[in-house]
Amino acid sequence: MTSASDGTQNLSTHALIGILTVSDRASRGDYEDRGGPGIRGYLERVLASDWTAQVELVPDEQPEVEQAIRSLAAAGCCLILTTGGTGPALRDVTPEATAAACSKMLPGFGEAMRTASLKAVPTAILSRQTAGICEGALVINLPGQPKAIAECLDAVFAAVPYCIDLIGGPYISTNAEHIVAFRPASAVRPDLEVSTNAG
C-alpha cells in the first residue's frame, strides 16, 4: 500500500515542500510575511526526514495563486502549504484558486481544520480552507496567523505522510514527540523510517 496508484514505489525520503504565502499586503511589502515563516518553523519541528522548502509570495489574485500552486507542483513539490486568503472577504480567493489547480479535492482536511479551530474561536466557521491534489502534490490551505497555522496542521498532519505515499511522493517521517504519522501496517517501511529517538 506504499505504492502509488500506478504501481510504482517512491523510495526517496527527501521532500520538496512548497510554502506559498497569499497576501496583498505582504506582496507589496506593507508588512512582513508571518505565515510563511510560521509554516517553515512548524515543519522544522515536526519533520524527521530530509526536506527542502520552496517559498513563494503572491498577492490575492486568483490566477496568480493558481499559477503559483501549479508551478510548485511542476517543480516537484509533494506538499504545498498555502497561508492566507481563505476568509469571506472580497479579496480572499485562495480556496477557489486551489480548486482550480487541483484535479481532486479532499474535503476532510477543511472539516478537520475547522473543527480544531472551533475549539479556539467560533469564527473558525468563516474559514473556507480546503485541500486537494495538484499533479504529485498535496495542497493544503492554512490560515494567516502562525498560532492558527499550528492548530490546523496539528489537526491533520498525522495523515499527511501516508497521503503523500498514495500520490507517489517520498516516504516522510515525523518527530514522534510532535506528530505520530499514521500508516496502515502494510504501508510502514522500517528501512525508510528516520528514527527520532535521540536517547
Added chain:
Amino acid sequence: MTSASDGTQNLSTHALIGILTVSDRASRGDYEDRGGPGIRGYLERVLASDWTAQVELVPDEQPEVEQAIRSLAAAGCCLILTTGGTGPALRDVTPEATAAACSKMLPGFGEAMRTASLKAVPTAILSRQTAGICEGALVINLPGQPKAIAECLDAVFAAVPYCIDLIGGPYISTNAEHIVAFRPASAVRPDLEVSTNAG
C-alpha cells in the same frame, strides 16, 4: 480588521436583513409560512443593534430562489436567511440556488449546523444547508421548522457579525444573554457596540 477588503470601513450599525421563505405550499397559500416568522422571532431576541427585515416568499423553483437572493442582496441586505428547500427531495433546490447566486461558499456553516442538528435527530445529515457570499450579503440556508431554525442559528450566529464586518456591512451587536458575538480584539469597536446590560 473591521475594514472590508477594499480598505473602507462601514460605520453604520443599521442592518437590512433578508428573510426568504422557500416553499411551494406556503407560496400557494396552502398553509401559513412558519419559517419566516421563526427567523424574525429569533432575530428579535438576539440582535441588539437596529435592523429592518425585508421579507420574500417564493416557490421551490431554482431560478426564482436564485433571483430572490440576488434581489435581496442588490437591495442592500447584509444578511439573507433562507428557510426551506434544503432536503433531498426532488423539489428541494435552495442549496443549488444559493450556490448559483453566490461568488464564494462558506462550507463551515453547513458543517456546524448539521453537527448541531445531529444532537437532536440522526436525519440531520439529510440537510444540504450551505452558506455563501452574494455581493455584500452573507446568505445562510436554514431548515423549515422554527425549532430547527433556532438550533442552527445558535450554532453559527456568534460568527455572523464579524463575517458581516469582513464583507463591508454594518457593525452588528447581539444580546449577550442569547449570543456572544466573537470578534478579534482588533475588530471590536466599543463606540459602535450597543450595550445590552439593562441593569
Added chain:
Amino acid sequence: MTSASDGTQNLSTHALIGILTVSDRASRGDYEDRGGPGIRGYLERVLASDWTAQVELVPDEQPEVEQAIRSLAAAGCCLILTTGGTGPALRDVTPEATAAACSKMLPGFGEAMRTASLKAVPTAILSRQTAGICEGALVINLPGQPKAIAECLDAVFAAVPYCIDLIGGPYISTNAEHIVAFRPASAVRPDLEVSTNAG
C-alpha cells in the same frame, strides 16, 4: 411527510439495492472483491424489510463508474452503495463519478462518515466519500474494507430509510438491535413497519 415531493406515496416495502464495487484489481480478477460482500453482509444484518441486491463490479474508470450508477438507478434501485475508489490516489475517481451521476449532493453523509472513521484512524480525512441523489436512488460512497464499511454505515444508516421515503422509494424497516431508523412521527407508518421483535 412520507410522500415524495410530487405528492405521491410509495406503499411498497420491497427495496432493490445496488452494490457497486469499484476496483481495478478486483475487476481484473487479481483478487477477490471483499467490499461488495461486506456491504451485502451488513444489509443482511440490518434490514428487516424485503430487499434484493443488484451487484456490479467495475474498474476505477470515471465513465464506467458513472454509467454503472446511472444504470442501477434506471433499473429501479432506491439505494446504491459503492465500495472503493474514494482515496487521494490517481486512480481513485468514485466521488467524481458520483457527483457527475447525481442531480443533488448530500455533504452531510461524507462529513458523518469521516467523523466516525476518525475515531479509528487519523487518515480518515483522506477519504473523499460523498453521497447524492441519482434519479430515485440515494447513492453513498463507502470505503473498501468490510470493517470500515460497517463503521461508515453505522454512522449514517439511521437516516437512510427516511431519505428513501423523501425521494419516493419504498418504506424500509431495520432490525432495531442493529440500527434504529429515525423518521419524524408524521412519517412513521405502523402498517408498513416490519416488526423485528422475535420474542
